[in-house]
Every structure is written in C-alpha cells, then in structure tokens.
Amino acid sequence: MDTQKHTQNQTFRLGTRRSPLAMAQAEETRDRLARAHGIDPAHIEIVAVTASGDRIQDRPLAEIGGKALWTKELDAWLDAGEIDFAAHSAKDVETLRPDRFAIAAVLERADVRDVLIGAESIAAIPQGAVVGTSAPRRAAQLLHARPDCKVVTFRGNVATRLSKLAAGEADATFLAAAGLQRLGKTGTGHALDEEEWLPAPGQAAILLECRSDDARTRDFLAAVDHAPSRATVMAERALLAGLGGSCHSPIAVLTRPEGDGLLMRAAIFSPDGAEHIAGEARFATDDLAAPTQLARDMLGRAPEAITVHFEGAGA
Numbered sequence: 001m002d003t004q005k006h007t008q009n010q011t012f013r014l015g016t017r018r019s020p021l022a023m024a025q026a027e028e029t030r031d032r033l034a035r036a037h038g039i040d041p042a043h044i045e046i047v048a049v050t051a052s053g054d055r056i057q058d059r060p061l062a063e064i065g066g067k068a069l070w071t072k073e074l075d076a077w078l079d080a081g082e083i084d085f086a087a088h089s090a091k092d093v094e095t096l097r098p099d100r101f102a103i104a105a106v107l108e109r110a111d112v113r114d115v116l117i118g119a120e121s122i123a124a125i126p127q128g129a130v131v132g133t134s135a136p137r138r139a140a141q142l143l144h145a146r147p148d149c150k151v152v153t154f155r156g157n158v159a160t161r162l163s164k165l166a167a168g169e170a171d172a173t174f175l176a177a178a179g180l181q182r183l184g185k186t187g188t189g190h191a192l193d194e195e196e197w198l199p200a201p202g203q204a205a206i207l208l209e210c211r212s213d214d215a216r217t218r219d220f221l222a223a224v225d226h227a228p229s230r231a232t233v234m235a236e237r238a239l240l241a242g243l244g245g246s247c248h249s250p251i252a253v254l255t256r257p258e259g260d261g262l263l264m265r266a267a268i269f270s271p272d273g274a275e276h277i278a279g280e281a282r283f284a285t286d287d288l289a290a291p292t293q294l295a296r297d298m299l300g301r302a303p304e305a306i307t308v309h310f311e312g313a314g315a
C-alpha cells in the first residue's frame with residue numbers, strides 16, 4: 001500500500017489546551033506530522049480546549065486536584081471521538097493513565113534545563129530573596145541549596161509568571177527552557193546546568209495520546225515517535241510510578257542515552273528541601289524494572305520527612 005497516498009486523503013483532529021505554550025506545541029506537532037507524512041498541514045486540524053488547570057489560577061495545582069486537571073477535558077474529547085489525539089507536555093501527564101489511551105508517540109525532547117530568571121545562578125540569588133514557583137520540586141531544590149530564600153506561589157502561564165516577576169511579586173522565578181524556546185523567548189534568564197539542577201520527570205518532551213483501539217491514528221502518529229526520547233521519558237515515568245510520586249512530591253530526574261543503554265540520575269526531597277536523597281542507575285533502554293528498583297532503593301534510604309510525601313512500594 002502507498003502510505004503517502006493513503007494518509008493524503010485523511011484528516012486528523014489534534015486536541016490541545018488553549019494556553020500559548022500548549023498551542024505552540026500543537027503547531028509543532030502538526031508541522032512534524034505533516035513533514036513526516038509529506039502531507040499538507042491542513043490535514044491536521046487543531047482543536048483547542050480550556051483545561052481546568054488553566055481556569056483555576058489562584059491555588060497551587062497540587063491543592064486543587066493535581067495533574068489530572070491538565071488532561072480531564074482532552075480525555076473526554078478523546079472518549080467522545082471529538083478529537084483523534086491529544087498533544088501534552090509529558091511533565092503534566094499523570095503517571096498512571098487509563099488503558100483505553102495509548103502514548104502513541106514521544107516527540108524529540110527539546111532543551112531539558114530549567115531557566116532561572118532574576119539572577120545569574122542559584123548562588124547569585126540575593127540573600128533572603130523571594131522566589132516565585134508553584135512546583136514542589138523547584139521549591140525543594142531551591143531551599144535545599146538556599147535555605148535563606150523564601151518561596152511564594154507563582155501560578156499561571158509563562159507570560160503571567162514573567163509579568164508577576166516584572167511587577168516585583170518575587171525577585172526570581174524558574175521556567176523550563178523548552179517552554180521559553182517554544183514561545184520564542186530564548187534570550188530570557190539563565191539556563192541551569194542539568195548536572196547540578198535536575199529537571200522534572202518528562203520535562204521538554206511532548207506526548208501524543210490517542211485511543212488504544214484506534215489503529216489508524218496510532219499508525220499515523222508512529223511516524224514522529226523519537227525512540228531515544230520515548231525511552232528516556234518512559235524510564236522517568238517508571239521511576240515516578242515506583243516512587244508513587246504525584247505533583248505533590250518533589251522529584252527531580254534526568255535520563256540520558258549512554259552507550260547502548262540509559263543513565264538515570266534522580267533526587268527526591270522533603271518539601272522544605274532540608275532532606276535529600278540522590279540515586280543513579282545505568283540500564284538497558286527497555287528495562288523498566290530498573291527505574292522501579294531505583295525508586296525502591298531511594299525510598300529505602302529516605303527519612304520519613306521524604307517518604308510521607310510518596311506512596312511507593314518501599315515507603
């Protein structure tokens with residue numbers, strides 16, 4: 001069968017959240033799919049929905065229902081057949097997803113680093129400074145390195161957070177380099193070395209989810225799956241599952257291809273950053289038991305101030 005001719009006659013509906021970052025990710029997804037299949041991007045229709053996570057801006061995500069608030073509406077649209085697939089930031093997708101959905105592709109991961117805005121480095125943040133973030137990971141990492149700083153809740157999309165900073169609500173804040181890049185704001189802030197400041201699980205990766213029984217869409221999306229990115233993101237999701245981690249739990253991890261396998265470096269924290277357990281593992285690309293074992297090992301070594309925030313097997 002001539003695949004190109006075959007896909008040329010079809011259209012697909014791509015669901016996305018409505019935030020500027022989500023829209024940029026959807027456009028990137030559409031363009032990559034069109035290029036991979038040699039079709040006009042118009043065959044992929046972008047359908048934007050407002051997610052509860054975007055509607056409720058005044059409280060930390062962890063308090064109002066967690067990462068499900070990013071996917072709930074798009075899940076319903078997938079179930080109803082209103083969209084064929086959804087594009088999500090991997091970082092925002094819950095660890096355990098219903099079997100009726102499949103991660104059909106992981107796009108090539110962008111810059112995984114966090115960017116600090118308002119100071120040149122963690123060490124250069126002024127003594128006692130106020131730092132805005134609503135991510136438990138960023139708060140714990142910061143307080144671990146700089147217990148003198150004060151963390152205040154900073155929610156909202158990238159532009160909102162930058163304007164809060166400009167308005168003086170905090171002296172510094174963090175954003176993902178990948179998000180800034182996708183919004184064309186590459187000159188903003190100072191990227192933090194990922195060896196010293198590990199990112200969030202799945203950071204900088206875009207996941208494409210469709211209905212598991214929808215072979216037509218699965219085949220279509222497979223063309224943009226990037227195997228090394230899929231391997232690292234799946235390993236990080238397995239670590240999260242092993243830790244019983246949610247968006248309440250301060251978890252930092254980075255997985256990189258190394259030789260013919262993967263190298264994973266991870267850290268878990270107490271929310272106040274006072275306690276910290278690091279772990280590292282090398283394993284074969286498809287060995288998802290290894291990150292699960294690393295999670296167990298780290299929880300086994302962790303004090304209660306950390307384990308109370310996790311529900312993993314070792315806790």
Ligand SMILES: NCc1[nH]cc(CCC(=O)O)c1CC(=O)O
Pocket residue numbers: 089090091092174175176177178179202203204205206
């Ligand atoms: N939680 C919001 C969110 N989800 C994904 C990204 C950035 C893009 C990515 O990591 O893929 C961001 C913004 C941020 O953390 O600065």
